[in-house]
Amino acid sequence: MKILVIGGTRFFGKKLVTKLLADGHDVTIATRGKTVDDFGDQVKRVRMNRESRENLFxxxxEKWDVVYDNICYAPQDALYSIAAFADKVGKYVYTSSLSVYRVRDRALVEADFDPFHYEIVSGSREDFEYGEGKRLAEATYFQKAKFPVVAVRFPIVLGEDDYTGRLEFHIDHVQAGEEIGMPNEDAEIGFISSDEAAEFLCWVGTKSDIIGPINAASDSVYQLSELMDLIEKATGKTAIVEEITEDNDDSPFGIEKTYYLDNTKAKEAGFEFRDLHEWLPKLVEFDITKKK
Incomplete structure (x- = not known):
């Protein structure tokens, strides 16, 4: 297949490109060109600004069998893609987010956010908070695009190559004896690994006929208290968890209510997810060892 990956030089986007190449696809990467990759002459490269209509046109x-869009954050970005790729793409895979869901306190299914009937408001990334930008982008794709669209809703993605440092924040604070702000340690949270996210994107784009919204998350969840117990055990130190702290000590995972994805739809379609309790402890150990 001839495949375009918009955003494919770091984290799970880079792993996606690796998997697509391993499967023998013809891959072009489109990025700002600020991150060096090690794909050599295995890929074609295009330097572009995702928010530029001219760049997308x-x-x-060229025509593409699949376009992966990892860096669309607003309805205006989606409109540009819809106009540019109107008759030039077989399937469009949009990387969306758990943040499209406003519901809390239970496992979330795809029907908990309906992009097909959500009122579209135009605007760029600066006009919306993250979750609303993703909701509006999904709504724009599903209501206006003439080509098939898949919106992959990921939870927080973690991995050895995670540049955000969200898991390391907790390890660092525990090791330093610093407070961690969590409003509700009993809340349950889900994740997906960067490897699994890349595998899912590859599968849904090239090996599946799924279209529409789809949740993708590792099996199982952690209570935040269980996650802190895991880090305490791995570091040999006691976590200082408080409901209220200074802003710079607030946990990136500090949710007030249970917030995770139900992955039943994807599993019934044939994708096998890993269990969170199998890979997350290994990642914690990796992050600790990396700092020694």
Missing amino acids: CLAQ
């Missing part, structure tokens, strides 16, 4: 001079 340049990409759409």
Whole structure:
């Protein structure tokens, strides 16, 4: 297949490109060109600004079997893609987010956010908070695109290559004896690994006929208290968890209510997820060892 990956030089986007190449696909990466990759002459590269309509129309001079869009954050970005790739793509895979869901306190299924009937408001990334930007982008794709669209809703993605440092924040604070702000340690949270996220994107784009919204998350969840117990055991130190702290000590995982994805739809379609309790402890150990 001839495949375009918009955003494919770091984290799970880079792992996606690796998997697509391993499967023998013809891959082009479109990024700002600020991150060096090690794919050599295995891929073609295009330097572009995702928010530029002209740049997207340049990409759409060719036809693509699949386009992966990892860096769309607003309805205006989605409108540009819809116009540019109108008759130039077989399937469009949009990386969305758990943040489209406003519901809390239970496992979330795809029907908990309906992008097909959500009122569209135009605007760029700066006009919306993250979750609303993702909701509006999904709504724009599903209501206006003439080509097939898949919106992959991921929870927080973690991995050895995670540049955000969200898991390391907790390890660092525990090791330093610093407070961690969590409003509700009993809340349950889900994750997906960067490897699994890449595998899912590869599968849903090239090996599945799924279209529409789809949740993708590792099996099982952690209570935040269980996660802190895991870090305490791995570091040999006691976590200082408080409901209220200074802003810079607030946990990136500090949710007030249970917030995780139900992955039943994807599993019934044939994708096998890993269990969170199998890979997350290993990642914690990796992050601790990396700092020694």
